[in-house]
Amino acid sequence: MPSAYVHLAFLVAVCCGDVHDGLCTYTFRDVCVRHRMRDVTELRAVVDSLQAQLTLLNKVVAAIPDLRQAMKQLEGKIDDVKEESAETYVSETNKGSTGGAVYTRWGRKTCSGNGTKLLYQGVAAGSHYTHKGGGSNYLCMPRDPEWGPKTIAGFQSGGYLYGAEYEIFSNNPFSNAESVHDNDDVPCAVCHVNGRPTKLMIPAKLTCPDGWTKEYWGYLMAERYDHVGRTTYVCMDNAPEVIEGGGQDKDGVLFYNTEARCGGPLPCPNYVNGWEITCVVCTQ
Ligand SMILES: [Ca+2]
Numbered sequence: 677m678p679s680a681y682v683h684l685a686f687l688v689a690v691c692c693g694d695v696h697d698g699l700c701t702y703t704f705r706d707v708c709v710r711h712r713m714r715d716v717t718e719l720r721a722v723v724d725s726l727q728a729q730l731t732l733l734n735k736v737v738a739a740i741p742d743l744r745q746a747m748k749q750l751e752g753k754i755d756d757v758k759e760e761s762a763e764t765y766v767s768e769t770n771k772g773s774t775g776g777a778v779y780t781r782w783g784r785k786t787c788s789g790n791g792t793k794l795l796y797q798g799v800a801a802g803s804h805y806t807h808k809g810g811g812s813n814y815l816c817m818p819r820d821p822e823w824g825p826k827t828i829a830g831f832q833s834g835g836y837l838y839g840a841e842y843e844i845f846s847n848n849p850f851s852n853a854e855s856v857h858d859n860d861d862v863p864c865a866v867c868h869v870n871g872r873p874t875k876l877m878i879p880a881k882l883t884c885p886d887g888w889t890k891e892y893w894g895y896l897m898a899e900r901y902d903h904v905g906r907t908t909y910v911c912m913d914n915a916p917e918v919i920e921g922g923g924q925d926k927d928g929v930l931f932y933n934t935e936a937r938c939g940g941p942l943p944c945p946n947y948v949n950g951w952e953i954t955c956v957v958c959t960q
């Protein structure tokens with residue numbers, strides 16, 4: 677049996693190998709032709725596949741310059757993002773080290789500016805409007821005072837502190853005029869602004885300089901012109917709140933609107949006689 681297989685293998689090799697046609701029978705030649713036809717078909721399929729791959733490869737090669745350009749642009753953008761990120765970090769770090777600004781929002785109980793935090797809510801106070809001495813600034817007094825270890829009962833003729841009222845009987849320019857009235861008591865909020873270390877109050881302006889953040893706007897208020905006690909000017913919020921139950925006429929330290937007076941160096945007619953001066957509080 678092994679010798680028969682060897683003989684058969686020999687004939688197939690001769691017929692298909694094109695060595696000598698005389699040794700081949702029709703059957704073997706036919707087998708070989710069919711084998712070769714099948715080979716040719718498979719070969720064509722392989723060639724077609726290779727051509728398709730070659731076409732694809734050519735397209736990829738053709739796209740390489742564009743890809744390189746796109747990669748360069750991408751690398752540039754990555755560098756920009758890295759740089760921006762580093763700058764932001766430095767900026768935020770610096771902001772953290774400066775601690776931010778603190779301002780009093782007169783007439784309000786809360787802080788509503790972007791990034792602000794209420795340090796405490798209180799009531800406005802100061803020296804009596806009939807007193808010549810004492811402090812001249814308005815204070816924002818906490819509602820729950822903490823006392824020292826020793827206090828002395830009675831008055832010993834020191835300075836006196838009084839709560840504050842709106843004196844707006846005849847001129848109430850506020851945007852919520854129906855909610856705030858003459859003799860109402862005045863709240864205040866002390867606000868911390870994170871990351872914006874500088875605070876600025878601009879009288880007679882409603883807008884802040886470029887790059888600054890508006891905290892609030894309002895009307896410039898102080899004591900009345902003919903009262904013996906003077907106060908600092910402060911910016912009262914344009915929509916002030918009141919302290920509940922504080923509408924009686926008790927007086928104390930008072931808040932009056934400040935009106936423009938022409939006839940002097942104030943640049944009129946930009947300023948108008950009798951108009952209430954506005955204000956804006958800005959931070960950066
Ligand atoms: Ca009053």
Ligand SMILES: [Ca+2]
Nearest residue numbers: 847935950951
């Ligand atoms: Ca007026």
